[in-house]
Amino acid sequence: MALSVLYKDITTVEADAIVNSSNPGLVGYSGVDGLLHELGGEEFEKECASKAGILVPGEALFTHAYNIPAKYVIHTFIPPFIGGKNGEAAILSGCYRKCLETADSLGCRSVAFPLIAAGNMGFPIPKALEIAVVAISEYLELYSDMDIYLVLYGEAAKQIAGSMFGDLDAFIKTNLHPPKTEDDKSLEELLSVQSESFVDMLYRFMDERGIDKPSRLYKAACVSRSAYSKIISGGVNKPSIETVVGLAFALKLTYEEAVPFFAAAGIALSDASKYDIIVKYFLKHGKYDIWEFNEQILKYGYDKLIGAEKGVEPAVKTSTAG
Numbered sequence: 001m002a003l004s005v006l007y008k009d010i011t012t013v014e015a016d017a018i019v020n021s022s023n024p025g026l027v028g029y030s031g032v033d034g035l036l037h038e039l040g041g042e043e044f045e046k047e048c049a050s051k052a053g054i055l056v057p058g059e060a061l062f063t064h065a066y067n068i069p070a071k072y073v074i075h076t077f078i079p080p081f082i083g084g085k086n087g088e089a090a091i092l093s094g095c096y097r098k099c100l101e102t103a104d105s106l107g108c109r110s111v112a113f114p115l116i117a118a119g120n121m122g123f124p125i126p127k128a129l130e131i132a133v134v135a136i137s138e139y140l141e142l143y144s145d146m147d148i149y150l151v152l153y154g155e156a157a158k159q160i161a162g163s164m165f166g167d168l169d170a171f172i173k174t175n176l177h178p179p180k181t182e183d184d185k186s187l188e189e190l191l192s193v194q195s196e197s198f199v200d201m202l203y204r205f206m207d208e209r210g211i212d213k214p215s216r217l218y219k220a221a222c223v224s225r226s227a228y229s230k231i232i233s234g235g236v237n238k239p240s241i242e243t244v245v246g247l248a249f250a251l252k253l254t255y256e257e258a259v260p261f262f263a264a265a266g267i268a269l270s271d272a273s274k275y276d277i278i279v280k281y282f283l284k285h286g287k288y289d290i291w292e293f294n295e296q297i298l299k300y301g302y303d304k305l306i307g308a309e310k311g312v313e314p315a316v317k318t319s320t321a322g
Helices: 031-050 088-105 125-142 155-165 168-176 187-192 198-208 214-220 225-233 241-251 255-264 274-284 290-299
Strands: 002-007 017-021 060-064 072-076 110-114 147-152
Touching: 002 125, 017 031, 017 088, 031 060, 031 072, 060 088, 072 088, 088 110, 088 125, 125 147, 125 274, 198 225, 198 241, 198 255, 214 225, 214 241, 241 255, 241 274, 241 290, 255 274, 274 290
Parallel strands: 002 147, 017 072, 017 110, 110 147
Antiparallel strands: 060 072
């Protein structure tokens, strides 16, 4: 997944979807909106007309691209900027999020965004740029592995981007995509240097955190006594990822501690899996609330709930051991 900043005509960017800052009637006026309607042709205009009146502020919908060099055009709408005291920032952030959710639902691997609302809608370029970078990067970190292009047009936007971040591309790469670290290695690479067994590591973390009774751990992890006993006795060749996540949360492992802990269980977290990305997010942010984690997992269509086994209630808010 990557966020790149480009300085060019958005209609020349190779992407599965192009985002259009549009209007409720999906009628092409000026700027990117007018250009896309001009390029799209008659069938594009017909599909836009069929969806006129549906789009509301902060939301998004798609049409097929037809003659536009992409698969889809994702339309979003924000009202004119009037002083910034009418919730404009929240609406604009929502536009980016809804566009990304729509692109994900369409199976897009790449999306090109203009700097939404910074043209005819009058949104100040510095604030529009800040909101765009934050909204896109947060979505990428937690939910998606798409390639995103933020396409700036005009000398003013380029100069402001430079004054805000120096080299904006360098800023994004440094802050959002750090160099490869231990967690980027394959499972085979991690296991090649793995000398401590999963059970030994489990005991070590319990000792370090002063957890003297196994029941304190497996109850906090929403793991049944029988499942825990099978892990300790070697009756389970490979514990499920939800069990290992529950134990990691109960132990309040840091992300750096969790990587070898997962590897010892035969699990390597991957950026290709939204489930794994959510696990990474919780660990990196020190969030160990199992109830909250399960809520997010359900929200994004997964059923690998912590505690989802016989005799254990998966979605009860628990207090973790530590």
